[in-house]
Amino acid sequence: MSTNDDVVVTGLGATTPLGGDVASTWDALLAGRSGVSRITDDWITEFPAQLVARLAEDPASTIDRVRARRLDRSQQVAVVAAEEAWRSSGAADAGVAPERIAVVFGTGIGGALTLLGQDDVLEEKGPKRVSPFTIPMLMPNGPAAAVGLAVGAKGGVHAPVSACASGAEAIRWGLDLIRFDRADVVLVGGAEACVHPLPMAGFAAMRAMSTRNDEPERASRPFDKGRDGFVLGEGAAALVLERGDAARARGATIHARLAGAGATADGYDLVAPHPEGEGAGRAIAAALRDADLSATDVGHVNAHATSTPVGDTAEAAAIRSALGEHVLVTATKSLTGHLLGAAGALESVFTILALRDQIVPATANLDDPDDDAAVQALDIVRREPRKAQLTAAVNDSFGFGGHNIALVFTTA
């Protein structure tokens, strides 16, 4: 292993439906508290799917007012999570040249609230009333750019877009930037904030969202026989990556190693996953090879499992074929909802905390596991978190378009 291959995580940040920071989010997750609620706004009445996992804390309340009004909500959450990660890493005091600091921050949809809100302005008041900040607020590289400005990164700011794999893909590119010596410190993550009638209607039209409107906290139920779709969530998560030797030399807290990553494409369908999770399994296998680990080394998987009928069984098949049946699987979207382009980043934070605390959070609402053979074969943690001895763990993320990312983390 060359020095550049030893990439570690020294900072974590998050703002989610479970809490305004990492600690409160993790506590709520372990306590089994749900972030899902029913929308009560007037516009929702005719919608088949009326559930959402809204942020626990309004990001605009912690950002300077003038700064906040120039940032789309997706940028606000990105900045809140990134600043927590940056602060907690202590990287700002490490004397790293700005030219050696990079940012990779993904989003699935980008500034949808700005795009749609300013379209309303255009229709109602005409082109002259459209905000001059419309474009920098709606562009999908907006969250990455806002984060780059927040930490003064001049070593490159990048914005991978691969639907619900975007956050994980950002982490994967961050790993490569350090390995290829393009930067000394990389702030990576994902952000999403698109709770608005149009995305809600679009996902509902795909029949992708849960319509269990009368039981909000029971609606997101990955791997359960009664699952009927995902619950849209909003939020962001961020990680600080750097070389292990540099982090140790400055006395930084090392939360985990980012040991490897695998990226594949299904080449099967634009939105439907391959039914046996062929591409997903290849991504996990590729990440293991990249990390120089074998399947038996991996003790835990934070699954992408969104609670859709097709996706969960495909992933179960992929996990079983690539890793076997010994891994402790959890699906944290059962409590957080699906944060789309932020999901991979948030679940990487959870994966790292599971390694740190040697505990696997429970999958909520898994009352009656699907009859599918792979789901039945896997050890999916439910009811209570489970203590475990873990040295390596995998986080899966998949996106519409057939994007598959697997990340392997190991204990510090």
Add this chain to the structure above:
Amino acid sequence: MSEDIQAGLAEILEEVAGVAPADATPEKSFTEDLDVDSLSMVEIATEVENKFGVAIPDDELANIKTVGDAISYITANRG
């Protein structure tokens, strides 16, 4: 009259650019003293039109350098 305009403009500057009302005095340059960037100037022009009913065309906006310039323009063009 111009006091009303100055006060109204100060409100806009506070809302759009976070300028403290006490700082919004006629001699202040938008870009050099008040740190107002070009996109914010466009937003200020929109708010001026909303508040005072005075549209500021782009070529006129380019000539407005100070708070005093804006007050004069609004005073001269208000119906």
